[in-house]
């Protein structure tokens with residue numbers, strides 16, 4: 001998780017120097033620590049965003065059938081043709097977007113390949129803070145540096161600070177990474193915020209990489225709009241998504257990147273030497289599933305938004321202040337009402353106090369301005385698990401009082 005610039009040390013050569021600078025300090029992520037803590041203590045794990053929910057039965061059966069029918073060798077490096085077509089149809093049908101499609105080994109490989117393809121050493125990559133840990137790591141692998149632009153804590157939510165965004169752009173800024181719906185806050189960027197971001201990208205000729213893995217998980221009235229669909233953005237935007245969060249199949253690692261042909265070709269150049277290609281039977285089954293994603297996702301949103309409501313109400317009853325979550329798997333809570341100024345200490349003590357694991361949000365900040373009292377809870381678990389966690393939190397708050 002610790003991923004702050006030691007890129008400058010790359011040039012030094014020593015006889016027995018250990019790992020290269022680009023990976024030094026990347027050792028273990030915060031998820032490893034807290035997943036291990038959950039395992040050791042038997043606590044309800046609301047830390048890492050691993051869904052406990054079912055996948056479409058027909059999708060699972062299609063994978064099994066594809067394996068037994070012998071669909072087990074390399075697909076083309078750009079992806080199983082039927083899946084590329086299904087993704088292209090999905091982008092056109094839902095968002096009116098056209099362009100090339102490249103299938104990747106999850107959104108993670110798409111992000112890393114995009115940053116490797118777009119950044120030269122010394123370049124800067126902007127992302128909104130807090131952010132997903134693959135962005136600083138990917139920038140660093142490319143020899144670039146991620147600059148975190150803090151989102152403003154605004155009432156019970158998070159908001160774009162346009163002045164902070166403009167102030168962060170330098171002559172070295174090459175790429176802006178935009179994640180909406182957003183992990184870890186559950187924010188969906190509004191139309192006005194997207195327009196503001198698009199203005200800055202056009203003004204400074206920035207290339208945009210979007211992470212839209214929660215595109216189907218916007219709740220209530222929140223609506224997901226890809227930045228690529230704004231005026232003048234399609235030609236400079238790579239849109240990334242994946243099957244993991246949409247179908248509760250995070251272990252399959254099938255993702256994709258869509259955009260203008262020259263940009264997608266550049267990503268493909270890097271991607272072919274990372275994995276070349278992967279997951280043939282999964283790609284084949286997903287090609288059939290993606291056409292009916294809307295019906296599936298409508299049900300999944302019901303389950304997840306009910307979980308969110310359960311968790312949010314429970315945190316409030318336990319005396320912790322929850323923030324609004326409009327999408328995705330996570331919500332934020334302010335732990336100061338329990339007397340903690342430090343979310344990391346809260347998370348280390350929570351399994352003992354309440355039998356629940358959460359993740360300190362400070363781990364997702366690159367800019368050193370982290371509100372130290374924020375903690376991330378996930379609600380992508382079975383409703384029984386969320387209910388159990390809530391009961392234990394409420395009980396612990398009584399003991400604490």
Ligand SMILES: *Cc1c(COP(=O)(O)O)cnc(C)c1O
Nearest residue numbers: 106107108132183213242244255
């Ligand atoms: C889970 C997640 C990913 C990883 O997607 P994969 O397809 O599993 O690689 C990427 N970005 C965000 C914001 C995520 O939450």
